[in-house]
Amino acid sequence: VSSPTLLQRFEQGDIRALSRIISHVENEDDGYLELLSHLYRQPRQAVRIGLTGPPGAGKSTLVDGVSRILLEAGEDISVIAVDPSSPFTGGALLGDRVRFKEETQGGRHYFRSLASRGSSGGLSRATDNIALTLDGFGFDLVLIETVGVGQVELDIVDNCDIVVVVLVPESGDTVQTLKAGLTEIADIFVVNKSDRPGADRIVTDLTTMLALRRSQGTHPSVSQTAGETPTLPVIATDAVHGTNLAELVATFNSLLSRKKDNGEFDARRRKQMKRKVSQLLQQRFLTETLQKVASKGDVDRAIESILVGEDDPYSTADRLFEQINLARQSC
Amino acid sequence: VSSPTLLQRFEQGDIRALSRIISHVENEDDGYLELLSHLYRQPRQAVRIGLTGPPGAGKSTLVDGVSRILLEAGEDISVIAVDPSSPFTGGALLGDRVRFKEETQGGRHYFRSLASRGSSGGLSRATDNIALTLDGFGFDLVLIETVGVGQVELDIVDNCDIVVVVLVPESGDTVQTLKAGLTEIADIFVVNKSDRPGADRIVTDLTTMLALRRSQGTHPSVSQTAGETPTLPVIATDAVHGTNLAELVATFNSLLSRKKDNGEFDARRRKQMKRKVSQLLQQRFLTETLQKVASKGDVDRAIESILVGEDDPYSTADRLFEQINLARQSC
Numbered sequence: 223v224s225s226p227t228l229l230q231r232f233e234q235g236d237i238r239a240l241s242r243i244i245s246h247v248e249n250e251d252d253g254y255l256e257l258l259s260h261l262y263r264q265p266r267q268a269v270r271i272g273l274t275g276p277p278g279a280g281k282s283t284l285v286d287g288v289s290r291i292l293l294e295a296g297e298d299i300s301v302i303a304v305d306p307s308s309p310f311t312g313g314a315l316l317g318d319r320v321r322f323k324e325e326t327q328g329g330r331h332y333f334r335s336l337a338s339r340g341s342s343g344g345l346s347r348a349t350d351n352i353a354l355t356l357d358g359f360g361f362d363l364v365l366i367e368t369v370g371v372g373q374v375e376l377d378i379v380d381n382c383d384i385v386v387v388v389l390v391p392e393s394g395d396t397v398q399t400l401k402a403g404l405t406e407i408a409d410i411f412v413v414n415k416s417d418r419p420g421a422d423r424i425v426t427d428l429t430t431m432l433a434l435r436r437s438q439g440t441h442p443s444v445s446q447t448a449g450e451t452p453t454l455p456v457i458a459t460d461a462v463h464g465t466n467l468a469e470l471v472a473t474f475n476s477l478l479s480r481k482k483d484n485g486e487f488d489a490r491r492r493k494q495m496k497r498k499v500s501q502l503l504q505q506r507f508l509t510e511t512l513q514k515v516a517s518k519g520d521v522d523r524a525i526e527s528i529l530v531g532e533d534d535p536y537s538t539a540d541r542l543f544e545q546i547n548l549a550r551q552s553c
Numbered sequence: 554v555s556s557p558t559l560l561q562r563f564e565q566g567d568i569r570a571l572s573r574i575i576s577h578v579e580n581e582d583d584g585y586l587e588l589l590s591h592l593y594r595q596p597r598q599a600v601r602i603g604l605t606g607p608p609g610a611g612k613s614t615l616v617d618g619v620s621r622i623l624l625e626a627g628e629d630i631s632v633i634a635v636d637p638s639s640p641f642t643g644g645a646l647l648g649d650r651v652r653f654k655e656e657t658q659g660g661r662h663y664f665r666s667l668a669s670r671g672s673s674g675g676l677s678r679a680t681d682n683i684a685l686t687l688d689g690f691g692f693d694l695v696l697i698e699t700v701g702v703g704q705v706e707l708d709i710v711d712n713c714d715i716v717v718v719v720l721v722p723e724s725g726d727t728v729q730t731l732k733a734g735l736t737e738i739a740d741i742f743v744v745n746k747s748d749r750p751g752a753d754r755i756v757t758d759l760t761t762m763l764a765l766r767r768s769q770g771t772h773p774s775v776s777q778t779a780g781e782t783p784t785l786p787v788i789a790t791d792a793v794h795g796t797n798l799a800e801l802v803a804t805f806n807s808l809l810s811r812k813k814d815n816g817e818f819d820a821r822r823r824k825q826m827k828r829k830v831s832q833l834l835q836q837r838f839l840t841e842t843l844q845k846v847a848s849k850g851d852v853d854r855a856i857e858s859i860l861v862g863e864d865d866p867y868s869t870a871d872r873l874f875e876q877i878n879l880a881r882q883s884c
Contacts, residue, residue: 255867262865374705488860495856495866502870504835507842510874525826529819534593535826536586539833543841 229257232359237332240359244334247351258351261358268300268357269478272366272379275388280414283461284388284470285367291471292363293328300332300361304349304368304378332356346377350498353381376407381494383487384477388412389428391420405435408454410473416458416465428456511546520545560588563690568663571690575665578682589682592689599631599688600809603697603710606719611745614792615719615801616698622802623694624659631663631692635680635699635709663687677708681829684712707738712825714818715808719743720759722751736766739785741804747789747796759787842877851876 231239247254273281282303289299336349353364366382368375379385387408411432413425432453455473459466481487520542527533562570578585604612613634620630667680684695697713699706710716718739742763744756763784786804790797812818851873858864 259865259867262859262867263862265862491860492856495859496852498866499852499856499859499869499873500839502866503873504839506870506874507838508831508835511838521827521830525823525830528593528826528830529822531594531596534590535829535833536590536593538830539837542830542834543837 229260235360237330240332240355241334244352244355247355248336248348250348254351258354261354264358266354266357268353268361268364269384270353270364270366270382271384271386271474272368272382273386273388274368274375274379275412276390276393279388279390279393280461281367281388284412284414284459284467285365287461287464287467288471288474289331289365291467293331296329297362298330298360299363299365300356300359301334301365301367302349302352302356303333303335304345304366304375305335305337330361332359332361345374346381349378350381380407383481383490384409384474386410386412388414389424390415391418391424393424405432405454409477410470411454411456412470413456413458414461416460417463421458425456425458429453432456560591566691568661571663571686572665575683575686578686579667579679581679585682589685592685595689597685597688599684599692599695600715601684601695601697601713602715602717602805603699603713604717604719605699605706605710606743607721607724610719610721610724611792612698612719615743615745615790615798616696618792618795618798619802619805620662620696622798624662627660628693629661629691630694630696631687631690632665632696632698633680633683633687634664634666635676635697635706636666636668661692663690663692676705677712680709681712711738714812714821715740715805717741717743719745720755721746722749722755724755736763736785740808741801742785742787743801744787744789745792747791748794752789756787756789760784763787 228239228242232243243257245251247257273285275281285301285303289301292299334352336345336352349366353366356364366379368378385407387404387410389411390413411428413421413428415421416425455477457466457470457473459470461467478487481490524533524538524542528535528538559570559573563574574588576582578588604616606612616632616634620632623630665683667676667683680697684697687695697710699709716738718735718741720742722744742759744752744759746752747756786808788797788801788804790801792798809818812821855864855869855873859866859869
């Protein structure tokens, strides 16, 4: 992976080198951690925007439309399309995705699809690492689109700077949607396919609900100290016909400016990085400390006791934890 | 939660007490860990069968049909229907699920639906804990059905003794399916809606592929030491008309006998319990050890360094881990 030639070509802006490096990162090939460490220490500037929502909400078309506007403005845009459902679909949903031609006028464009593999945590980690790679390559924006619905998708977009939840008039009962905790993750709501019946209704409902929540002060991303507490934007788009896509892009920009000014942007990145370091620390704890205990057979014996109903996992974990503590203290 | 009256009523077989206790466990109310510890130390006998597959594969009908056969044979059957996609569907898919009447002849029956909440890990944990509760109540079988597709569902059924992957003729390219790693988790493949065109084809394709994989010895659950390495069963059912459901039940039983005889049953439970204890240990490590380091501001300083590109999360995690080690050694 860390072959100087490949990395040099990557740093010179070679798209094929980028693709190969992304594959190494996705597959977690030997040396990928060194590569990521290197990328973390390079200048980075890319903003990550995550889009999630139910199937059929037109997210791909929306992402393509937004990309086109930004590309024409000369920005370098990358897209990661993640399909966590692919154990069954085999990623076919992404196969027929229209890709931009290299000859598109304006900025550079890169599209990468990412199908499910391994654990759900693995998919979120791979997406995060690929986004870092695209950032290191020099893209201004990484659009992360999740094809499908569910917690895995929410975990993935949780690594973004801005999260867009895309709904359609058919998404129905707005109250239900809000109950489900989507407002806790969303920065922008898009009601796509706004030419369909019911679009006005869902926009009104969403706006009312969000205003209500704001007055109750329950939205975590709304700063309570600021003089004004802006409500979440709700934007009606019709991606197929390009309606309001420019407004959506303008909203990205204004939201980004505001978040950078009031410190929310940095605060979120800090929180994300803290989570990442914690996860890595846990991994090291697991592989090193726990294996030492395990090698003594204590874990295996404890598991047998639980399985025959003489112990339980909670007491076992407590006991093993104390044991590790004591082992360390008798140095 | 640990009110003696409620637990006593639970232990006397009161279904309403069971429902209340399940709610406590699902919501992780105060005292739920003590309750789970108690349940782990009780006699347990329930077998867990997990069913997963794409939407529209007829899993609910299949689960109902299988339940009916087993109930008529006098077994006590419980069902947990999990819908990880509910951030968007609001769990509506489960709302119109046909429930058995209490008056069903034969064994006892209990149905519980579980919609998504919190993190994806939380849903898998809740399902596991509810299954333990149902086991403690005395059910012979816990059928765990996941409504939808994706990694979260695979994580959930990974806590089962037997995993059934339900496909339909429309599921299409079998090779694709196998590539996606479903064979690594499946113990039985069911091709439901076998009255539809293409059913024979998908059964043949699956059988061929599985035989091929078996000869390559790549299936992890196939014992390499045994004289015969049985291939995974592929069963064509038509749940709506009850076709082959009795055969499916017979397959459950024979598979279970074989797994108990050859040690696979115990080995899987041991592995699951080891994972559970590891996760609990990690949690304790995170909440206790890491917080001590964090309180000194080291983590915060490290994160600032990463964010400005002067450090990376991997080196940081390594350094913090060594620091924790050193702190302990200077006791």
